[in-house]
Amino acid sequence: MSTSDQTLDEILNLAAAHFKVPREKLSPDDDFFKTLGIDSLQTLDLLTKLENYFRVELPDYELQGVSDFRTLAGRIQARL
C-alpha cells in the first residue's frame, strides 16, 4: 500500500469510528457530507480529529469545496 493509500485508509477508519458508521460503508470517492450525514460543525470535528491524528495543521480554507475522502487525503498528505 502506498503512503497516499495508507493515509486514505486511516482517514476512512477514523471517520468511521468517530461518526459510528460501519467502515465497509465508506469509499474513497464518497461525498462525506452525505455518507456520514454531517453538517459544517461536525466537519470541523472531523478536521480536528484528523489534525490530531496526523499531527498536521490543515487550514480550513484548504477544505473549501472538498467533499470526498480521496481529495481530503491528498490535502493531508501534502502536509505530512
Place this chain on the structure above:
Amino acid sequence: MRDVETTKQHGEIAEKAPNRSPEAGLSWTLKDGVIELGLHRAPCNELGSEALEELEQFATFLQRVQGEAHALIIYSEMKPGFCAGADLRELYQRSQAMKQAEAIKGVRDFLERIHRVLNLIDAAPLTTIAAVHGVTFGGGFELALACDLIIADKMARFCFPELRLGLIPGFGGIPRLKRDLGNSVVRDLLLTGRSFNAVKAQQIGLVSQVVGEGESLRAARATAAQLKKFDRATAAEAKKFIKPIPHEELKREIDLFCELFARPAVEAGLRKFVESTDAQPYLP
C-alpha cells in the same frame, strides 16, 4: 438541583441567582467559592440580544458575589462547542428591518453593552477560567479571551471568521489577543480567518491546558480547587498587576466595527451566510 444546593450553601447570595428555566440560555451557581456560568442555548450558544440580557444579569450577580468567590468557570453544555459567536441571523434580520443609521446605532449599543460585561469578567478580582470544547469561534473566542485561563479539550477549535464576512471581531477580541499573545498571532488569525485546534492554541500560549475529550470542566474545577488555597487579596493584586484592560483599543475596535458595518459588502456577506443551506455555509 444545583440551585437548591447553592442556596443551602450560600444563603442570601445564592437565592439572588435566577433559577434555571427551560428558556434560559445561561445559568449560574456559586458553590464553595466557585462561580460556574453554564452556557446552554441551542445550537451553539450564539450571542444575540437574549444572550446579552442574560449575560448582563450574570454580570450584576458577579459584581454582587465576587468578594465571596475565588474562581469563575465558564463552560458550555452544548455538544457542538463552547460558543459559535455572535448570532449572525439575528444581526442580519434586525438590521434589515431598520434604516442604516438606526441599524448602526443598534449595533453600537449592543457592542458597548457586551464590552461592559466582558470588561467586568476580564477585570474581576477572582481567577476566571474558560473551559472550552468544540467550536470556540468569533464572539465565543472573545468570551474565552476575557478569562484569565483557557482550558481546552483536545477537540476545541478557535477562529476569528469575521473578516470572511467583511467585518472584524467586535467583542474585544483583537485588543485582548494582542495583549495576551502579540501582534503576529492576531494577524494570522484575523487576516486568514482560519481556525486552529487546541494543540496549536497551546503551542502559541493561548491555552494553558489541553485535556482529553469531555474533560475541560473537570480540569477547570480541579484548577479552581487549587486556587482556593491561595490568599485571595494577593491573587487579585497579582492579576491586576499583570492584566491591564486595553480600554482605548477596545473603544477603537467598536468604532471601527461600526464603520465597517455600514458598508454594503457586509450586508451582502451576511445575507449569503444566513440564506445558505449548504452543509458548508457560505464563507469565502
